[in-house]
Amino acid sequence: MLRLYLRFYLALVASLLLFVLATAALWHFTSGSAEQAGITLGRLVQNVLPPAAAPAAEQQEALHRLAAGLNADVTLFDQDGHPTAAIGRSLPPPDAKHHHTMGMFPWEHGPVSYLHLADGRWLVAGVPIGYGHTRLIFHLALILLAVTIGVAAFPIVRQISRRLERLQRGVESLGAGDLTARVPVEGHDEVARLAASFNRAANQIEQLVQSHKTLLANASHELRTPLARIRLAVELMKNSADTERRKGLEQDIAELDWLVDEILLASRLDAVSEGLAAEELDLLALAAEESARYDDVQLEGAVVSVHGDARLLRRLLRNLLENARRHGAPPTHVKIARGADAAIITVWDNGPGVPPAEFENVFRPFYRPKDARKSTGTGLGLALVRQIARRHGGDARCEVMEAGRSWFVVTLPARRI
Secondary structure (H helix, E strand, O other): OOOHHHHHHHHHHHHHHHHHHHHHHHHHHHOHHHHHHHHHHHHHHHHHOOOOOOOHHHHHHHHHHHOOOOOOOEEEEOOOOOEEEEEOOOOOOOOOOOOOOEEEEOOOOOOEEEEEOOOOOEEEEOOOOOOOOHHHHHHHHHHHHHHHHHHHHHHHHHHHHHHHHHHHHHHHHHHOOOOOOOOOOOOOOHHHHHHHHHHHHHHHHHHHHHHHHHHHHHHHHHOHHHHHHHHHHHHHOOOOOOHHHHHHHHHHHHHHHHHHHHHHHHHHHHHOOOOOOOEEEEHHHHHHHHHOOOOOEEEEEOOOEEEEOHHHHHHHHHHHHHHHHHHOOOOEEEEEEEOOOEEEEEEEOOOOOOOHHHOOHHHOOOOOOOOOOOOOOOOOHHHHHHHHHHHOOOEEEEEEOHHHOEEEEEEEEEOOO
8 A cells, every 4th residue: 555655745746747747848849939049140140240251351350340349269160160260269169969059068168159150150159159058958957846846845745644644553552442542743734633633532532431440440349338238138037038039149149249340350450551460370270279169170281381460360260160160061171281482271161162153242241142041140251351361461262163162262471481
């Protein structure tokens, strides 16, 4: 794709080229008057001078009259290039390449001009006679002007496009989740106003998102108090309430408590931008500890060291196991392996798995498939898995495995051995 500044610059150069071509064409069709002026001047000079066959004294006297008041060196040559009369220093004759009616050529003592008469003689003078190579000089001046403007215009065009490129990078950073992305406002033109508008919009977006995060975190925190009261009430009514009803209340409280915990964790991950409380961890040992919390979990793999937050990585493993328990069929398999420069966590079970069309949707917060068999779960577990993995420099995805089922794959940067 052609860069924007190159488009601006090529458009300017093309305009200059068209201008030069149009001007040159106009000069070509209108330069006959200059050529005719040379022919007329040659005819007038020839009328003043005696014929070419006249005696040398007569030609010398006529040349004195012609050059009176010029205070310059003047030489008259016959058609063979031999001098017939001269005033001052004898000047060199034009050579065969000087075929124009009039013009100039260099000499060791400075440039001299010439005029070609109709009878073949040459009049050479140390001062300009009529016009030089007017067409050539004009064309060279046009080309030099176009080159000068083209060279001078490049930094100006590049400066404009460079500001647009910075604005593009700011938009991409904001779209990638960096709510602090801003662009410098330079100048007072449309690009500067566009940059100022982007900064204002980015400020509003950042404030809006931050307020929503704060509201969500505060609301989740406030839910802790009524949950504690409800749990206390259930404990007090153990002996009087129906067993099934009490179990249902306890399960609902556990679900609500898990939801609040996940919302709080998601809010903290979004709100806190500084680095993690990282330490060197044995990923296989963490997986063994979390797998021990569940029945029918088969763990295999190798020892892989990662640098990360132990609490968050435990939560990542726990959410993967909890997802398999809720939506899959036992046994659940967990495998820890080492890739080229990454630790790979693979989790699968004997359930039907996730359809390929839902591979990305399952990582969306609060997403539930339309054909979900049961309503258990918060819809935040897998979203947190991907969020935690990316905070550690890795990623989480759902892929197709053998027999058409699916598994979850998490990659994390591994410590070099």
